[in-house]
Amino acid sequence: MDIVRPEARTNMPDDSKLVFKGVIFDVYQWQQKMYDGTFATFEQLKRADAVAVIPVLPDGKILLIEEEQPNYKRMHIDLPMGRIEEGEDPLHAAKRELLEETGHEASEWILFHSYQPVNKIEWAIFTFVAKGVRRVAEKSLDIGEKIELKPVSRKDFFDLVLEQDVGGPPLIRTVLEAKLDPDKSAALESYLRP
Numbered sequence: 001m002d003i004v005r006p007e008a009r010t011n012m013p014d015d016s017k018l019v020f021k022g023v024i025f026d027v028y029q030w031q032q033k034m035y036d037g038t039f040a041t042f043e044q045l046k047r048a049d050a051v052a053v054i055p056v057l058p059d060g061k062i063l064l065i066e067e068e069q070p071n072y073k074r075m076h077i078d079l080p081m082g083r084i085e086e087g088e089d090p091l092h093a094a095k096r097e098l099l100e101e102t103g104h105e106a107s108e109w110i111l112f113h114s115y116q117p118v119n120k121i122e123w124a125i126f127t128f129v130a131k132g133v134r135r136v137a138e139k140s141l142d143i144g145e146k147i148e149l150k151p152v153s154r155k156d157f158f159d160l161v162l163e164q165d166v167g168g169p170p171l172i173r174t175v176l177e178a179k180l181d182p183d184k185s186a187a188l189e190s191y192l193r194p
Contacts (some may be wrong), residue, residue, distance in 0.1 A: 005124050050082060050124060055106065058132075101139060
């Protein structure tokens with residue numbers, strides 16, 4: 001599968017300097033020439049890219065997770081997702097995250113969309129549809145994760161996308177477009193068939 005990383009929304013020059021190295025975010029700064037000829041300090045964050053997975057079970061349900069982490073205010077429902085490790089390609093990361101967070105593997109993988117969600121942060125998210133999903137192991141969670149599996153119907157999945165931001169803006173847009181356009185609805189349904 002040929003996976004192209006989406007372009008960042010803003011340009012960080014090659015001469016930008018790392019001014020803070022964090023656990024998740026790194027901060028870069030540079031001097032930017034303004035329209036009047038003066039210079040100002042500009043800043044941008046950078047973090048590891050991430051993956052999200054829409055796992056389609058053999059019965060047509062979508063396997064979501066109900067997750068709690070120490071810094072969350074409450075449990076929330078989302079797709080299995082996580083950071084891409086250094087040197088790892090997005091598809092391998094998606095397979096790893098699905099296995100770790102759900103104990104499931106898939107026989108078919110489709111890149112659904114990829115995007116950079118935020119200005120001033122160099123960070124791409126790759127969302128995959130996984131088909132032929134089957135349980136092969138126990139979950140292998142990080143010590144800061146509590147995850148329960150939540151299989152839902154496609155209708156409930158679409159409702160959760162719109163009501164609770166499951167999957168992020170591109171998935172919300174796709175579901176909204178499918179509600180308005182029968183052709184787009186058919187296309188989305190074909191992605192999510194087992």
